[in-house]
Amino acid sequence: MKRKFTIALRIGISLTLVTLLFREHDFSTQIAPRLISLLENWPWVICGLFSAFMSLLACATRWHVILRGCAPQVSWRTLARTEIVAAFFNISSIGVIGGDTYKIMSVTRRLRGQAPQVGVSLMLDHVAGFVAVGLLFFSCFAAIWPRWEALGHDAKLLLTGFSGFMGVSFIGMIISWITFKPKVLAWGKQTFPRILGTPFFERISSILTTVHDVILVLWRRALGSILVSIAVYGFLFFTFYCALRAVGAHAPLLDVMTAMPVVDASATLPISLSGIGVREKTFEALLSSFAGVPESACISAAFVGWLFTIFWGLIGGGIFLKGDERPVVSHGSTPTTIF
Secondary structure, three states, X not given: OHHHHHHHHHHHHHHHHHHHHHHHOOHHHHHHHHHHHHHHOHHHHHHHHHHHHHHHHHHHHHHHHHHOOOOOOOOHHHHHHHHHHHHHHHXXXXXXXXHHHHHHHHHHOOOOOOHHHHHHHHHHHHHHHHHHHHHHHHHHHHHHHHHHHHOOHHHHHXXXXXXXXXXXXXXXXXXXXXXXXXXXXXXXXXXXXXXXXXXXXHHHHHHHHHHHHHHHHHHHHHHHHHHHHHHHHHHHHHHHHHHHHHOOOOOXXXXXXXXXXXXXXXXXXXXXXXXXXHHHHHHHHHHHHHHOOOHHHHHHHHHHHHHHHHHHHHHHHHHHHHOOOOOOOOOOOOOOOOO
């Protein structure tokens, strides 16, 4: 019942946001002509679809690089299929929870007894992606810094807020890693026995110790996957540049690459269905300020870019419903563990 209410609430918020956007920018006179121009600018449509697909394949490659540290028998092809199907479950889920749940279930089914390794490898996959987004964002942000004073209030607010969020998140990651260490957990148990010595915290401590041990084995691969992550988000953000060109608008690629980390982060907030409305408004606030792109073009481009990614999610849904998944060939080896 609670889940149904949550989904209904998010659908309601999405419809409200879309209605407000279309009231602000008349659909028939401002948005529809932009969408019709997709027919004329079809090469950019093809380019956007291809870029979205390449982002999924790069994402599968990133996880494959990490997962091979504990499960070398899982093929890249298997993870590529899993990634495309997971895109289907991301369409209506909260953030990437739906897709992640499917990926863990799909891979764990092949690797009996290695659920902790699979879960931690996926966590490191996201950490590598987060670091790559930070590198891309701050590099692009530094490049547009000379134009800071010319930016609008909303753009400055979004960029400042996102910069602060990234900084705090990096600090939080470092603190989390320190708390995972067995010596720190043991110290906490001795210092606060009434709290950390309870059975509940004993279970938490055991889980954190397991996570720490897996990270020690996979961290080098996670660092290497940061380079792959740059390709993941490079393709994803370029998808929205293609969408902008497809609706007949133009902005420097640097401006789009600077805006997209903020847009992508805002779209993952559990506010609306698949970020509808939030994504478009954030894209509008940034690109209209960065490059003077018409607001209606920004909204149309953000919506079309989302459709490019949805296209592959629907393909993934078809693959999932077909259900002709092939088993992993282990070449005579048995699943390896790292403990």
